[in-house]
Amino acid sequence: MIHLHSIYIKGACLLLMLGGATSCNDWLDVQPASQVEDTELFTTENGFKEALAGVYSSMVSTSTYGMEMTFGTMAVLGHEWSNLPSSSVAANAQAYETLAEYDYSSSLSEGVIASIWATSYNGIANVNNLLNHIDTRQSLFSNNNYAIIKGEALALRAFLHFDLLRCFGVSYAVNSNMPSIPYCTDLTYRVFPQLTVQEVAASIEADLLEAEQLLQVDPILTGEEITELDDNGYLMNRQVHLNYYAVKALQARLYMWMQRYGDAEAAAEEVINSGAFPWAELSVISVGHDYGFATEQIFTLNNTTLSTVFDTYFDPESDNVNFSLTSTALSEYFENITTDYRYLYQWRSGTQNEAVNNRYLLKYSNPTINSGETFEESPYYSNKMPLIRVGEMYLILAECRYREGGDALAMLNELRTARSSSPLSTLPTDFYAQLINEYRRELFAEGQLFFLYKRLNLTNVSGSEVDMVAQRAYTFPLPVSETDPAQRENNR
Numbered sequence: 050m051i052h053l054h055s056i057y058i059k060g061a062c063l064l065l066m067l068g069g070a071t072s073c074n075d076w077l078d079v080q081p082a083s084q085v086e087d088t089e090l091f092t093t094e095n096g097f098k099e100a101l102a103g104v105y106s107s108m109v110s111t112s113t114y115g116m117e118m119t120f121g122t123m124a125v126l127g128h129e130w131s132n133l134p135s136s137s138v139a140a141n142a143q144a145y146e147t148l149a150e151y152d153y154s155s156s157l158s159e160g161v162i163a164s165i166w167a168t169s170y171n172g173i174a175n176v177n178n179l180l181n182h183i184d185t186r187q188s189l190f191s192n193n194n195y196a197i198i199k200g201e202a203l204a205l206r207a208f209l210h211f212d213l214l215r216c217f218g219v220s221y222a223v224n225s226n227m228p229s230i231p232y233c234t235d236l237t238y239r240v241f242p243q244l245t246v247q248e249v250a251a252s253i254e255a256d257l258l259e260a261e262q263l264l265q266v267d268p269i270l271t272g273e274e275i276t277e278l279d280d281n282g283y284l285m286n287r288q289v290h291l292n293y294y295a296v297k298a299l300q301a302r303l304y305m306w307m308q309r310y311g312d313a314e315a316a317a318e319e320v321i322n323s324g325a326f327p328w329a330e331l332s333v334i335s336v337g338h339d340y341g342f343a344t345e346q347i348f349t350l351n352n353t354t355l356s357t358v359f360d361t362y363f364d365p366e367s368d369n370v371n372f373s374l375t376s377t378a379l380s381e382y383f384e385n386i387t388t389d390y391r392y393l394y395q396w397r398s399g400t401q402n403e404a405v406n407n408r409y410l411l412k413y414s415n416p417t418i419n420s421g422e423t424f425e426e427s428p429y430y431s432n433k434m435p436l437i438r439v440g441e442m443y444l445i446l447a448e449c450r451y452r453e454g455g456d457a458l459a460m461l462n463e464l465r466t467a468r469s470s471s472p473l474s475t476l477p478t479d480f481y482a483q484l485i486n487e488y489r490r491e492l493f494a495e496g497q498l499f500f501l502y503k504r505l506n507l508t509n510v511s512g513s514e515v516d517m518v519a520q521r522a523y524t525f526p527l528p529v530s531e532t533d534p535a536q537r538e539n540n541r
Contacts, residue, residue, distance in 0.1 A: 123496035128512030151522035200263030337417030
């Protein structure tokens with residue numbers, strides 16, 4: 050795994066060494082002792098596996114999907130929380146106050162935004178390094194591993210660029226011809242141009258379509274049974290990889306963003322109709338073994354620090370101020386439907402005197418194993434940080450059908466029934482208000498609500514008095530390191 054010293058997109062996605070921010074003169078810094086030379090890493094199939102695993106591992110960084118791109122910055126921007134952590138808990142606690150007001154000019158906000166940018170492009174750079182070597186070394190691979198590893202790598206490049214686009218590019222509803230971000234496809238000194246929103250989306254689609262073709266041999270699609278005897282079980286547990294259906298689900302997200310609702314509907318339908326992601330079972334949820342609805346996770350990260358994350362940011366027994374909702378807010382979110390599995394089992398009350406009226410998210414906690422109990426499948430439910438779940442596909446399908454005059458009500462009710470929430474008798478007059486509520490309940494603290502607001506280009510969002518459109522609150526400004534030296538155009 051290669052690490053960054055710093056990443057400057059003005060220097061064309063060049064990979065650098067581990068360390069702090071540097072100037073362009075430091076690009077050829079001395080390799081740390083832990084650095085693995087390309088000539089060694091990519092001489093074996095196992096080296097490619099390690100490189101790919103390294104990218105997945107890097108994604109649990111708190112700068113991205115281990116916090117800021119899920120329950121941290123993105124949830125703050127979506128005003129999902131009633132209470133934010135104190136500075137004694139979260140390093141970015143003060144930044145959250147400015148981010149909640151969409152003040153991106155604050156130095157505190159700038160630091161968070163720059164970290165999301167750099168860490169994401171770091172992952173992209175490592176993916177590109179793998180892709181630069183894989184086609185010339187096909188003979189190293191056994192079985193279908195060449196196609197699967199390359200397919201996953203392309204999907205990862207698309208996934209990371211898409212979230213950068215959703216952060217730093219305006220939505221299609223505003224102007225798809227606006228400048229946004231570079232799309233980096235190589236590891237080189239060559240400068241990658243700043244592309245328009247439309248051009249980046251087209252590049253993402255191209256990578257996903259190629260990944261889809263390569264992943265036709267994915268066991269999650271073919272049904273091939275994989276055991277630990279098969280290549281040391283390398284292709285087991287495909288949910289922690291960007292598998293075939295994760296690619297289709299990401300296509301559904303992308304096509305919604307591109308306002309191609311027919312294509313989004315087809316992609317979401319394929320994922321749902323596969324039957325590969327069944328609804329979580331109440332018998333498992335109710336005993337504390339599956340707070341994150343593991344069977345429904347299309348793509349999830351294996352975050353071995355998740356118990357520490359929970360203890361730090363969501364512990365209801367802590368004296369600290371953590372991420373939480375008031376009891377009133379939680380009831381309002383769930384329309385006072387207290388039979389809903391998400392309401393009953395994904396939240397718990399505070400235990401300290403000052404926090405007794407707060408409710409704390411259990412989604413990121415590890416399974417409960419009672420004293421004297423043996424739960425053989427607990428590893429399946431442990432350390433999983435969901436990035437795409439099947440519930441979102443139902444919501445995408447509902448919106449597509451609403452836009453096209455189809456049966457949106459059936460899709461909403463299928464999700465609500467699966468959660469033991471009261472089905473709707475008729476489609477609400479304000480469909481999008483209902484859709485937003487469904488997104489909030491289903492995908493709470495997973496980083497998707499703010500992006501829904503942005504895609505719809507809503508003037509006002511719940512919990513904020515800011516005019517989102519007038520303040521251009523939906524689009525992060527490019528980091529300072531990317532503006533003047535790179536002569537980038539205004540992306541807002």
